[in-house]
Amino acid sequence: xxxxxxxxxxxxxxxxxxxxxxxxxxxxxxxxxxxxxxxxxxxxxxxxxxxxxxxxxxxxxxxxxxxxxxxxxxxxxxxxxxxxxxxxxxxxxxxxxxxxxxxxxxxxxxxxxxxxxxxxxxxxxxxxxxxxxxxxxxxxxxxxxxxxxxxxxxxxxxxxxxxxxxxxxxxxxxxxxxxxxxxxxxxxxxxxxxxxxxxxxxxxxxxxxxxxxxxxxxxxxxxxxxxxxxxxxxxxxxxxxxxx
Numbered sequence: 001x002x003x004x005x006x007x008x009x010x011x012x013x014x015x016x017x018x019x020x021x022x023x024x025x026x027x028x029x030x031x032x033x034x035x036x037x038x039x040x041x042x043x044x045x046x047x048x049x050x051x052x053x054x055x056x057x058x059x060x061x062x063x064x065x066x067x068x069x070x071x072x073x074x075x076x077x078x079x080x081x082x083x084x085x086x087x088x089x090x091x092x093x094x095x096x097x098x099x100x101x102x103x104x105x106x107x108x109x110x111x112x113x114x115x116x117x118x119x120x121x122x123x124x125x126x127x128x129x130x131x132x133x134x135x136x137x138x139x140x141x142x143x144x145x146x147x148x149x150x151x152x153x154x155x156x157x158x159x160x161x162x163x164x165x166x167x168x169x170x171x172x173x174x175x176x177x178x179x180x181x182x183x184x185x186x187x188x189x190x191x192x193x194x195x196x197x198x199x200x201x202x203x204x205x206x207x208x209x210x211x212x213x214x215x216x217x218x219x220x221x222x223x224x225x226x227x228x229x230x231x232x233x234x235x236x237x238x239x240x241x242x243x244x
Contacts, residue, residue, distance in 0.1 A: 035233040041166030042226040047154040049144035049219040052116045057138040059109040068108040086125050144219035145198035154223050162225040170231045182232030190226045197221025
């Protein structure tokens, strides 16, 4: 069986050195038509999640309805008070309550969802609630995700970085041949890819045994971009110092 053919080589730069009608004695030639450098370049960037959603559950089961409601209400008030003290806006907190009768008792259950943009503040709030409320509240592991604005920023940054890398590569190619790089004539996005990350606040199915840093790493978003560019070639670089 014949060995597989080697993959085709990828051209990352091409100098179009069309002959110039200008005189060879001309000093510091201006940009000449038909003289271009074609270059492809790429970039890959990542962005850590910028939001975390924490869900807290609490409940009470009493023979009297008022007692069940009061027990849960006091803890809800303390959770809201703690969040406000740490600068969490009201719109970032959602409370859902469910009241039901179970056999001869009344059951009150509640869920509090808090959105954090400061992960250090999130840890402080969760630690304080565990310390003060103990087992009367269940705090689920945080779910990390990206806002649409964060993903848009990542897309812009990776494209701008790819263009910058492509221009630097064109400069290096021109310097190698003793040429000076001119203005861009064409910049075209050839391919973009995105992977990883979460773009919503729905809870994921990650294992509860994961550490906080592991959860952040698993929610990190990645993006890559490859561009093609054509630049004008000004002419040979003048490396000599001009005489006074």
